[in-house]
Amino acid sequence: MKKQRKITIADIAREAGVSAMTVSRYLNGKGPVAASTAERIKAIIERLQYNPNWLARSLSSKKSMIIGVTIPRIEHALLDNYIAQILSGVTDVALQNDYRIMLLPFNPEHGTDNEFSNWYHSKMFDGLILLKTMHRDPRIKSLAEQKIPFVLANHKYYAPDVHFIDVNNKLGIRLAVEYLVEKGRSRIAFVAGDLRETNARDRWNAFCKTMQEQNLTVNKEWVMHGQFNQEIAYRESEKLFRAKTIPDAVVCSDDYMALGVIRRIKERGLRIPDDVAVIGFDDIEIAAYIQPALTTVRQPIEKIGRLAAESLLKLLNGKADQPIRRLLSVQLIKRESA
Amino acid sequence: MKKQRKITIADIAREAGVSAMTVSRYLNGKGPVAASTAERIKAIIERLQYNPNWLARSLSSKKSMIIGVTIPRIEHALLDNYIAQILSGVTDVALQNDYRIMLLPFNPEHGTDNEFSNWYHSKMFDGLILLKTMHRDPRIKSLAEQKIPFVLANHKYYAPDVHFIDVNNKLGIRLAVEYLVEKGRSRIAFVAGDLRETNARDRWNAFCKTMQEQNLTVNKEWVMHGQFNQEIAYRESEKLFRAKTIPDAVVCSDDYMALGVIRRIKERGLRIPDDVAVIGFDDIEIAAYIQPALTTVRQPIEKIGRLAAESLLKLLNGKADQPIRRLLSVQLIKRESA
DNA sequence: TTGAAAGCGCTAACAG
């Protein structure tokens, strides 16, 4: 168990009385190796406790068996249950296919156009899954132009060589608004979040459209944009309830924002859903636990991750002739808040 | 922007009229390079969009600048808010220090003794952070014997060359039990979880000890062991409330179990905390949101991750002369459930 | 301050 000189493929070959190539073939299961030779090699490998050097293998074979996943370079990014869920899906699929995951921090708001493709050219990973990217990020374009294998998770982007897995935001918002209307609500507010995100944009557009279909007006005082998280939503939503006429329902572009809004409403002494109904989007873990339990549009977050990973594997195996563009369905989960 | 032949350090060298070594020195900032030469190289690198091949560099320099983090090979591992929090801490520190994170799936219950050290010898990472390992896992011993740099996160293990960051479980349980006693509870049940985990063991031992100090008896009917998660805790805790005398308080070894127990208690039509008080351990995200809000022992989970990563970096830089053995403090967060 | 030579440990491509 002491420190030993590193055993290499050459050592195994020498012991076995064969060439390194034969050992390599045995190791990778490609190419023929005589059964007797194989057995001999196997025994020696075990005796010497040989481990292939993965760096050397990758350098030589030009495949690293690693999938890169971008995560926002903010503290606590992984505390976001939404990110954790996507990552969970990606990880499950990757690991089942002998790929490892490498976490790549990035700033969703800035970065040189070639940042991602440069990473790729450093050979740190074979393909990339992009999380939390913004609308029209030039880094995405650069990847596509260079035909680098990548998949967008929860981001919609119709362009050549861009593959994505996203959800049907339009449907989600329509379900939410129609449900509220059914329940007799008409003064509907919307917390849109950051419109540089494709989801936020889609949801916001869908909201306007659906409101129009329902012959309801979108009151500008009741619409909020910005980089919202729970805390900011709490802070900013104060103004929704300051005016004389207050909304009788609030649709939020994600659950964390809904949490903030709910806290605000409670603090104003208003009842949920009697005075104000609230609907979120995502169905994160807490949604079912808070009081009142959150009515929300559930998207299959983990499945997005799984499909993104599966799609990437297809790309890596050259099995994707068509662009992959999937919009998964969503459903309205009716709980107590609306 | 079209596909181009890969630019290498040799190309840069040729253009600049120097040797590859000079470019390498420039790139790594070690060794002297004339200012004028440096400038020339810099310009060429930019013009040619050169990216160093990280595999080749790692192979040659024997450093990969990657930290491996083990995660349990179960589906949805990352959905466990506790794991996500540790990972979050690790990631933040690693990324700030230009290390990447590689996720390494493992089975906490089985594996050959050399599994982890074999990974290390494959050169996939420079050091390892171990999450969710069990008591006396031989794989840990093997790492230590081979002097491989690694740190245990949330695991206590006194042995040479084993470094760990853990919390003061004994204190946590004592705070919980004493608080219950203060509130007049005496029929205290304990949901221990899996005793192969060091935390579960510590907590269980601490529970017995504190009960004794308080002159309370540990009723065997009210103690539950096993691989509990929320669902199983819900299922199994049924038997706690079947008997004639039921406990008036339940201490749980983690919050997810507490969630299951709470669901059970509610379903039995018992009131929390009036009929039965519940205390958890961890203070995961949901704890504050559930109804009733969970009284629990908060441990600084993310900080454990941060410290584990910082410690590993010290090991990698040879700056750890002493074994690193930290027990972080915990606090009782009093909410509604007890 | 710079360069030449010799690997790092493996595999692709071809030949036998």
Next chain:
DNA sequence: CTGTTAGCGCTTTCAA
């Protein structure tokens, strides 16, 4: 079924 040759792209070491 097996071996030879020639790299992969970089850094280490030593010499200049």
